[in-house]
Amino acid sequence: MIHYTLNGKTVQYDGDPERALMNVLREDLGIISPKDGCAPQAACGCCVVQVDDKAMLSCVTKMEKVAGKSVTTTEGLGEYRQNVFANAFVKEGGVQCGFCIPGIVMQANNLINRNPEPNRADIEKCLTPHLCRCTGYKKIVDAISTAADAIRNEEEVELPDVGGGIGTRLPKYHAQDLVLGQHRYVDDIRLEGMKIGALKFSDHPRALVKAMDLSAAAAHPGVLRVLTADDIPGDRHIGLIKQDWPLMIAVGETTRYVGDVLACVVAETDEIAREAVALIDVDYEVLEPVTDMHAAMQEDSPSVHEGGNILSQSITNRGDLEQAMANAAYTAHGVYETQMIEHGFMEPEACVAYPHPPAPSAKMRE
Ligand code: FES
Ligand code: FES
Known part of the structure; x- marks a missing residue:
């Protein structure tokens, strides 16, 4: 005590x-x-x-x-x-x-x-x-x-x-x-009877998921369900510009970054859910990741997404470039890059879901 x-x-x-x-x-x-x-x-x-x-x-x-x-x-x-x-x-x-x-x-x-x-x-x-x-x-x-x-x-x-x-x-x-x-x-939101989900992320940025053993996680005391891509009905793909981002990677598919989700453990508490996630055993075939933008544009680069690695191409023209270059006293050639920016908010990504209308027990816990 x-x-x-x-x-x-x-x-x-x-x-x-x-x-x-x-x-x-x-x-x-x-x-x-x-x-x-x-x-x-x-x-x-x-x-x-x-x-x-x-x-x-x-x-x-x-x-x-x-x-x-x-x-x-x-x-x-x-x-x-x-x-x-x-x-x-x-x-x-x-x-x-x-x-x-x-x-x-x-x-x-x-x-x-x-x-x-x-x-x-x-x-x-x-x-x-x-x-x-x-x-x-x-x-x-x-x-x-x-x-x-x-x-x-x-x-x-x-x-x-x-x-x-x-x-x-x-x-x-x-x-x-x-x-x-x-x-x-x-x-910070807690509802009466609320259950907690924790995600199993990929251990490798690019790997074929050959098999997943969920049995130890499912048997962990306090675990209610272990969900995978097979549990998502309909299309699993989301995305703002192109819908090519699967909510979960299924067995037989290849991961694209370490943020890809392989499974979700639902448990009585956050701590139990995370303990069970650590018990998920994944058999991967680890592949060389695509980490360089210029290398990704080469023809022999592995495709991160079906249809190639170029999301879109934009060409801007203003005036007569060739004429301006021909008339210029000096010309310079350069490659310009901006820094990488990560929004990096402090609040963790989280969501709370409840049946609508709420179940009678779904009251905010003080
Ligand atoms: S992280 Fe938003 S006020 Fe500091
Ligand atoms: S939650 Fe403790 S240092 Fe970030």
Whole structure:
């Protein structure tokens, strides 16, 4: 039995001591401010909570490590600090999608407890474990600085009175909830009786899937179903421009990247579903992947999709190029490329499905 303090109250836990604190907070106790942006990779900082006087990544903090300690999340900051942080982030424009912010608030709270007058370098250093794909960090630093000033001087952070006419800069809608992690993202939605699905992705960017043994996953306690391409009725292909992306790769087909899905395990909990995914045994014939755009355009390149590797061709002409080249004093030839851009949102891709009209039991769990 593990005893610890959570937001000022003594709590006991008698489950697996190796379980992650984040899962216990989110799944067992319904505390949604620590967000799961990358668990268990420990790369985003969205799940930071305070454990005694340390800011810790709750996704990789085992329950045995919190025995006898005090865990604080934004829910336990107290009304004064909640208001200060919420208004400081809103006032400084330091919150956009908000997914990264509750973890940053707990990191900032810990910093301010240790150092009530942090300078910008102190704040930037404490943000090292955190990723924010929206704000560009400057406004987050501004917000933490504003919060620190207010806390040090025992003041509130007032939001400007903007009236509300057309053209005025209004505080972001519902932003206080975003800052404190109380806005429900898809991964925070829980319905009564909800089951969780986890996906088995391809282990290789390009491989023929020769066979899949699902028996161990299906027999794992708590697993309800293991679904494959055979369970998808009708056409499995989706895509915005061309519908050539199969929702799942069937046995006998070839994968195109490591994001291709081979199976989906449906289970009672997220942890069980992921454990069962790890039990799926796939027999592959590993093939050379196509990883270079120029090589992919060669005639002898393997086709990633049926019909070849060129999605579309666009030619733009303006004026008389040949004439202009002939008349030019100097000409230059170059190949120009832009950088690769990955949208890289912090919120995990997730969806919740329920029968419509909802089953009588499908109520939002508080
Ligand atoms: S969820 Fe913990 S660091 Fe990303
Ligand atoms: S506000 Fe930081 S990820 Fe969106």
